[in-house]
Amino acid sequence: MSGVIEALAVSFGRDANEKLVDLVRGAKTRDVFAPVTVIVPSNYVAVTLRRDLASGDYGTTSWVGTGLVATDFVTSYRLAETLSGEQFLAQGRRPIRDVVIGTVMRQVLAEEPGIFRPIVHHAATERELVRVYRELRDLTDDELGLLAASSDRSAEVVRVCTAAQRKLKDRWFDEFDLFGSREVNTDRLSELGKLILFIPQQLANHEISFLSQLSEISPIDALIGLTGVEDADSSSQRAVHRFGTSLSLPEVKAPAVGKVVSVSDPDDEVRTVVRSVVGLLDQGMMASQIAILYPHKFPYRRLLEEYLNTSGVSFNGLSxxxxxxxxxxxxxATLLAIPDSDLRVDEVLEFLASSQLLRHR
Incomplete structure (x- = not known):
């Protein structure tokens, strides 16, 4: 790629946010209203970044001081939709949704089920084919051919997904159509101002090509998050390589384990962790700077929720x-399972006895 993408290696967390503030402040040196567009991995990151930068905890964003003005946070998909979406709408095509893909998958399987005949009516079949369809959309025709040649099952999956794409392409469009479009609204692009790519995560091939195409029109500063661990950084390094650029800073050092505690069981593990969290909070550390990672949902999620609530610690996470x-x-769930038991009397009576039914007169 021959675009102008300046890549800068940063550590995740505070370092990345501070570097982003520096870039935003640099773009607003002369004019506080100069537009800046930050390309983020997800809408959740957009909301969090907006709050963090506006708070002033990571430095001033302009010569005026803290706060944000004329700074937008968008995903690459929304950016592509803004710059190229009108041409697809003018063709009468609409943004696609998974429910539409699922409907077309059922049509394809009804016409020629192939190896999926025994499970063609199973909901999981449609759900997985929709997921695989999304993944295969990022491959070229040659790559699809290689995948189809690898095994009979792969060939069937490629056949179904390719047939679905043929049915969809005239009336619908997705992010890969947007990324692959060669027509970009340059007037709108100029209105976006300085472009900053913030901590990209597992960029698709079409997405990388799209950003490289944009960089040929408007230079992009990319903040590449690195951990110092080769496996964890592989997707980031791949993106940098595809951009045809190199990192302007050496790789960050891999994080080191500061303390290892040996305990008897998961219950004791969680108690030890919660005591550490309470200790850090008592020392003045912000709760937003603490994260608890666990290897399995069971039993850690339930135990953490119980002990954190008992300790009076407010937290954010999956319930x-x-x-x-x-x-x-x-x-x-019990009601739907009753027919599987052939409506046995004992099963029905047990269901009625365990359910809190209200009688209305």
Missing amino acids: SRSIANSMLGRFI
């Missing part, structure tokens, strides 16, 4: 209580 575990969830 151990799902809708399926609620009273209503158990009621629906």
Whole structure:
């Protein structure tokens, strides 16, 4: 790629945010209203970054001081939609959704189920084919051919996904169509101002080509997050290589384990971790700077939730209580399972006895 992408290696966390603030401040040296567009991995990152930078905790974003003005945070998909989406809408094509892909998958399988005949009506078949369809959309025709030649099963998957794409392409478009478009609205691109790519994560091939194409029109500064661990940094290094550039700073040092604690069981593990968290909070560390990682959902998620709540520590994370575990969830699951037991009297009576039914008069 011959675009102008200046890559800068940063550590994840505070270092990355501070470098981003420096770039934003540099773009607003003369005019605080100079537009800046930060390309982020997800909408969640966009919300978090906006709050962090506006708080002033990572430095001033302009010569005026803290706060944000004329600074936008978008994903690469939204950026592509802004710059190239109008041409697809003018053709009468609409943004695609998974439900549309699933519908077309059912049509393809109904016409020629192939090896999927025994499971053609199973919901998981459609769900997995939709997922694989999304993955295969990033491959070229030659790559699809190589994949199809690898095995009979791969050939069938490629056949179904290719047939679905033929049915969809005239009426619908997705992010890969946007990334692959060669027509970019240069007027809108100029309105976006300085472009900054923030900590890209596992960029698709079409996405890399799209960003490289943009960089030929408007230079892009890329903040590449590195951990110092080769396996963890492989996707970032691959993106830098595809951009045809090199990192302007040496790789960061790999994080080192500061302390290892040996305990008897998961319950003791969680108690030890929660005590450490409370200790860090008592020392003045911000809760947003603490993260707890665990290897398995069971039993750690439930234990962490219980002990953190007992300790009065507010936290953000996935709940151990799902809708399926609620009273209503158990009621629906049991009700749907009754036909599988041939409506045996004991099963029906047990269901009625365990359910809280309300009688309306």
